[in-house]
Amino acid sequence: MIQGTFLTPNTIDEAVKFFSSSEGSVKLLAGGTDLLVQIRNGFTKPDKIIDIKNIRELQEIIDNGNGSFTVGAAVSGASLAEHNKFGKNWPGVLEALRLIGSEQIQGRASLGGNLCNASPAGDSVPALIASGALAKVHGPNGIRSIPVEKINLGPGKTNLQKGEIVTQFDFPDREPSSSDSYLRMIPRTEMDIAVVGCAVNISMDGDKCIDARIALGAVAPTALLVDQAAKIIIGSKLEDDVLNEAAKACQNACKPIDDKRGTITYRKKVSGVLFKRAIQIAKERALKV
Amino acid sequence: MSKIHVTTKINGEETEYLCQPYDTMLDVLRNQLNLTGSKEVCSSGDCGACSVTLNNRLVCSCLMLAAEAEGKEINTIEGMTKNGNFHILQKKFLEHAALQCGICTPGMLVAAKSLLDKNPSPTETEIRFWLAGNLCRCTGYDKIVRAVQAASDEMKEKA
Ligand SMILES: Cc1cc2nc3c(=O)[nH]c(=O)nc-3n(C[C@H](O)[C@H](O)[C@H](O)COP(=O)(O)OP(=O)(O)OC[C@H]3O[C@@H](n4cnc5c(N)ncnc54)[C@H](O)[C@@H]3O)c2cc1C
Ligand code: FES
Ligand code: FES
Numbered sequence: 475m476i477q478g479t480f481l482t483p484n485t486i487d488e489a490v491k492f493f494s495s496s497e498g499s500v501k502l503l504a505g506g507t508d509l510l511v512q513i514r515n516g517f518t519k520p521d522k523i524i525d526i527k528n529i530r531e532l533q534e535i536i537d538n539g540n541g542s543f544t545v546g547a548a549v550s551g552a553s554l555a556e557h558n559k560f561g562k563n564w565p566g567v568l569e570a571l572r573l574i575g576s577e578q579i580q581g582r583a584s585l586g587g588n589l590c591n592a593s594p595a596g597d598s599v600p601a602l603i604a605s606g607a608l609a610k611v612h613g614p615n616g617i618r619s620i621p622v623e624k625i626n627l628g629p630g631k632t633n634l635q636k637g638e639i640v641t642q643f644d645f646p647d648r649e650p651s652s653s654d655s656y657l658r659m660i661p662r663t664e665m666d667i668a669v670v671g672c673a674v675n676i677s678m679d680g681d682k683c684i685d686a687r688i689a690l691g692a693v694a695p696t697a698l699l700v701d702q703a704a705k706i707i708i709g710s711k712l713e714d715d716v717l718n719e720a721a722k723a724c725q726n727a728c729k730p731i732d733d734k735r736g737t738i739t740y741r742k743k744v745s746g747v748l749f750k751r752a753i754q755i756a757k758e759r760a761l762k763v
Numbered sequence: 764m765s766k767i768h769v770t771t772k773i774n775g776e777e778t779e780y781l782c783q784p785y786d787t788m789l790d791v792l793r794n795q796l797n798l799t800g801s802k803e804v805c806s807s808g809d810c811g812a813c814s815v816t817l818n819n820r821l822v823c824s825c826l827m828l829a830a831e832a833e834g835k836e837i838n839t840i841e842g843m844t845k846n847g848n849f850h851i852l853q854k855k856f857l858e859h860a861a862l863q864c865g866i867c868t869p870g871m872l873v874a875a876k877s878l879l880d881k882n883p884s885p886t887e888t889e890i891r892f893w894l895a896g897n898l899c900r901c902t903g904y905d906k907i908v909r910a911v912q913a914a915s916d917e918m919k920e921k922a
Binding site: 482507511513515550577581582 | 814892
C-alpha cells in the first residue's frame with residue numbers, strides 16, 4: 475500500500491493518519507485539476523501526495539430523504555450530474571459545479587477540491603454556502619462539522635488544521651417550494667474564471683419569501699454569505715423595490731480587486747445585477763417544486 | 764525518490780510500468796509505453812489533445828498522475844481501431860475533412876467517442892458543448908461537428 479511518496483488510502487482513518495503524521499510538505503489529491511496545474515508550473519512541490527479518491531465515503535452520494543443529501547468531497551461533477559435526484563433538489567449547486575471547465579475537467583473536478591483550493595472565484599463555493607451545507611472534516615482530533623463559509627480564510631488559505639480532510643458535504647432538508655440557482659459573469663461564454671458569481675437559495679410560501687441565503691463569489695478574498703441581503707427579502711413578496719434594496723446590500727458587501735478582468739466599480743455593479751437575475755431563477759424553480 | 768510500480772489495463776491489455784510520483788499519465792503513455800497518439804499541447808487541461816478515458820470517464824491525461832492508474836482501465840486513441848478497421852468516427856473525420864494538421868484529432872476522436880457512448884443521438888449544441896474542451900486551430904470546428912453527426916447517424920442505422 476505505502477509506495478514511496480504516493481499514497482492511496484482506502485479508509486478515512488488511514489488517510490488522516492498518513493496526512494497528520496507525514497513530515498515535509500504533503501498534498502491531498504482529489505481530481506487534481508488544480509493540484510496538477512500547480513505542480514506543473516512549480517507553484518507547489520509536495521514531498522508526498524495522498525490520493526483520497528479511493529475512499530468510499532468521499533465518493534458516495536447518499537439520498538437522506540426530504541431533499542437532504544450527503545455528497546462525498548471527491549465526487550466529480552460528471553458523476554454528481556448522473557445522480558437522478560440530486561440536481562432536482564439542488565439545481566443551483568449542480569449548475570455551479572458543472573460550470574467548472576470542460577467535460578474532461580468535469581470527469582475529475584470535485585466540490586472538495588474547488589472549496590479547499592480556496593480560490594476567491596471557485597464557482598461551486600457560493601452555491602455551497604447558499605445551500606447551507608455543512609462540511610464534514612475528519613482530523614487527528616476527531617470529526618467536526620463546519621458551515622462551508624467558515625472554511626476559507628483568503629486566497630489559497632483554509633482554516634483546516636494539520637491532518638484535516640474535508641470528507642463529505644451534508645445538504646440540509648428541503649422545505650416545500652424551495653430551490654436555488656447560480657450565475658456567474660465571465661468575459662467569454664465558456665471556460666473562464668468568474669468576475670462575479672452569485673448564488674441564491676430561497677423558500678417560498680405562495681408569493682412570499684420565507685427563507686433565503688445569498689452568497690457572492692470573486693468579489694472579496696473569499697466567497698461571502700450576504701446576510702444583509704437575505705434579511706431584506708425574507709418576509710417580502712420580492713417586489714422590485716425590495717430586490718433593488720437587496721441588490722444594493724450585495725454591492726455593499728463586495729470588497730473586490732481591480733484587475734484586467736474587471737474593475738471594482740464593474741464587479742460591484744454586476745453583483746447586484748446577477749443577484750436580481752439569480753433570484754428570479756431560484757424563485758421560478760421554487761414555485762415548481 | 765523511489766519508483767512506483769503500477770499495474771493497469773490500457774486498451775484492454777494488462778500493462779505494467781514504473782513511474783515517478785510526479786509523472787503524468789500522458790508522460791508515461793508517450794515516453795514509456797510508446798503510445799504517442801495522445802498529444803501534449805498545453806499541459807494545463809485547456810486543450811484536450813491528451814484526452815483519454817479513465818474507467819470510461821473522459822479526462823485529460825496531462826492532469827492525471829500515472830500512479831493513479833493502478834487497478835483502473837485506460838483507453839487511448841490507439842484502442843479505437845479494431846482489428847485494423849477504423850472506427851466509424853475515424854472514417855467520418857476523413858470523409859468530412861474534419862482535420863488539417865491533425866494535432867487535435869486524437870483528442871477530438873476520444874472525446875467524441877465518449878459522447879456517443881453516453882448519448883448516441885446528441886444535438887448539435889450537445890456536440891459543441893461536449894467538445895468545448897478540445898481546441899482546434901485549423902478546422903473552425905464545423906467539419907468536426909458534421910463528422911460527429913454523420914457518425915452518430917450511421918451508428919444508429921447499424922444498431
Ligand atoms: C481547464 C480548467 C478549467 C477550470 N475552470 C474552472 C472554472 O470555471 N471554475 C472554477 O471554479 N474552477 C475551475 N478550474 C479549477 C478546478 O478545476 C476546480 O477548482 C476543481 O473543483 C478542483 O477540484 P479537484 O478535485 O480537481 O481538486 P484538486 O486539484 O485535487 O485539489 C485542489 C486543492 O484542494 C485540496 N483538496 C482537495 N480535496 C480536498 C479535501 N477533500 N479536503 C481537503 N483538501 C482538499 C488539494 O490538496 C489541493 O490543494 C479549472 C481548472 C482547469 C484545469
Ligand atoms: S495537453 Fe492536456 S489538455 Fe492540453
Ligand atoms: S486539425 Fe490542426 S488543430 Fe485541429
